[in-house]
Amino acid sequence: MMCDDARLLLHAYLDNELDASQSVAMEHHLRHCSACAAQHADFLQLRAAFTQASLYRRAPDALRVQWSFPEPTSAANAAPARTRRAPIALSMAAGFAAALLITLPAFYALHRHDNANLTVEEAISGHIRSMQPQHLMDVISTDQHTVKPWFAGKLDFSPRVKDLANAGFPLVGGRLDALDGHDVAALIYRRRLHVINLYQWPVSSETAAVSVSQQRGYTVIQWTDEHMRFVAISDVEESQLQQFVQLFRNDAVSPLMR
Template sequence: MMCNDARLLLHAYLDDELDAAQSVAVTRHMHGCPACAASYADYARLHKALAQPALYRRAPDALRARWTAPGSPAAGNARTRRRWPGLAMAAGFIGALLLTAPAWFYLWQQHGIGANPLAGEVVSSHVRSLQQQHLMDVVSTDQHTVKPWFEGKLDFSPRVKDLAGVGFPLAGGRLDALDGHSVAALVYKRRLHVINLYQWPSTVTTSAAVVTQWHGYTVIRWIAGNMNYVAVSDVNETDLRQFVLAFQDDAATPPMR
């Protein structure tokens, strides 16, 4: 994890809003990065200071009565004055967050919608990977270079294929985390687009591929040979299906549905 990625997640880490894999990644990063650890310590002190009961004051009873009296113009005006600044501040905060941290947008949507948590997590990981210096740990178009790089870093051997002949050249790979698991992420290209292919062991032998659309991204998940596979990209669905079929072509896998 890079410092820029960790700093985006420090506030959520402090509030215990990250999933297990992200929490572990941030913790490990701070163990080796004094700057991020110091930033986290500052946030923690500020969080504790703002939570002190002594900072809160109860409004006088006379003032509360004026605000809450039925039919009181003052009450209506006060509610209106309180509501609009609050809405404006919330809208401004969300707008700034979306502009400065695109990965946060998908993390927020993932928790807010919940229709397919894994798809949301996959898209979040894909978006984060596109940030500078986060896409690949090993850069190579040679499958015989990429595959050995994972040895000793994972407790399984990922399947790596060279698909340049069908228009999906291998670009490299990296370590990542999904669904609470350490995973191998292979990076392929389709013209100017990036395709992330995640792999990790499964207790299930095989399953049909399932296609999910998630906020402009296509996610295809299947299981083959006791391995989970998830492909994600912003290429059109036809191209991503073609990629998956090319990757599957020498394995006994059920058809997509």
């Protein structure tokens, strides 16, 4: 590869847009051309500078409120949740739809008592609260051996703390919070410019299936491992939060990582 070609392709390489053979050619060129390697280093530095959070301009609350629904928080306010299912019903055969509509209120009644929805609501509120200035962290550390002991004496359980920096989810700190009537440990991770809050508290049930829900632009993933309830919330893409949860759980069962 010649430097002239490399000048342009360098950016595609940086952006992970080259195919395998071009990537190999570029890596080879960068090893042998100090000028292009220096360019590459400069642009890596530039990219790192872009991850500073203040560059990303989030929508003001007023705008968000204007375009958000009031969420159904009580039994009296069940209608919006039911309408959310209406398009599915309409797409079915008419008789089937009628049958489905009759069962919907019962279906909803069953779900209403499930406090998972309430937890999602509270998790989102907690996450939004945590994004206010000075609210995010009580202990600031990227070291799991600093964060974990910090919780000792503040909670009646010892939270699981993992550093997933190698996978692109660096741990940045921890905080005490309250969720669903419990005192909970909140771990704060970052994914590029995004914040991930991971709440945990002990429960009596052994395990529960992973549940994923989305509300107000946030993804919430809940699960239970070894008598510990976990709720992860973030505005990252759902697939990335899934990956985070997977990594955290995998790590948790691997004896080598303890």
